[in-house]
Amino acid sequence: MEWLNVEINGMVFFICSFFPFIFVISMKNLRMVGNVCILSTLIVFGGLGFFYWNYYTVVPPLDDIKITFPIVIHLPAFFGSLIMSLEAITVISSFEGSLRTPKRFTKFFGIFNLGMIIIIAIHSSVGFFGYYMKINDEKSYSDQAAKTFKYYTALYCIVMYIAYGLQGYILVDMLWRKTHKRTSNTKI
Incomplete structure (x- = not known):
């Protein structure tokens, strides 16, 4: 397997990522989960900054190209990543009970709705500019720009990896509580 011009054995990659x-998934302390969320957020902001910096320094202006709408077959990839980010509801809703005012969490201008609006806006802008860069890729796109966007993709994959782990945290936490009650009451 080759990734970012580095040859990696598949088993080594699996063990290093597993x-x-x-x-x-198995973190018990909610503060540690919060720190992992902060790390993930910092990686997202770093990746977005990297993405937009490359966009504004490498890609020609919008006036130079005629934008056509994508074929319907290519849209599921964009909606798949958008739905994956909206699945963070499972992580966010578990924190609702520990808030000081949980009723304000889901109001019209609550943090939950504002967060989802920001996520949709970010993914829509990245989708638009990514599609625009794909159009330019066919015209006159440099090889260096294609290499730099691989790093953005790597950062985004790390964030998705952490997000899936955080979503699994909720499930493992619920299972741990149920099995811990059953196993702690049994006599050996």
Whole structure:
């Protein structure tokens, strides 16, 4: 397997990615989960900054090209990543009970709705500019720009990896509570 011009054995890649995933899923302390969320958010902002910096320095202006709408077959990839980010509801809703004012969480201008609006706006802008760069890729796109966007893709994959672990945290936490009650009451 070759990734970012580095040859990696498939088994080594699996082992290196499996244990951090198990670590994220099996965290018991909510403060540690919060720190992992902060790390993920910082990676997102770094990746978005990297993406837009490359966009404004490498890609020609919008006036130079005629934008056509995508074929319907290519849209599921964009909606798939958008739905994956909206699945963060499972992570966010578990924190609702620990808020000081949980009723304000889901109001019209509550943090939940504002967060989802921001996520949709970010994904829509990245989708639009990514599609625009794909159009330019066929015309006159440099090889260096294509390499730099691989790094953005790598950062985005790391964030998705952490997000899936955090979503699994909720499930493992619920299972742990149920099995812990059953196993702690049994006599050996």
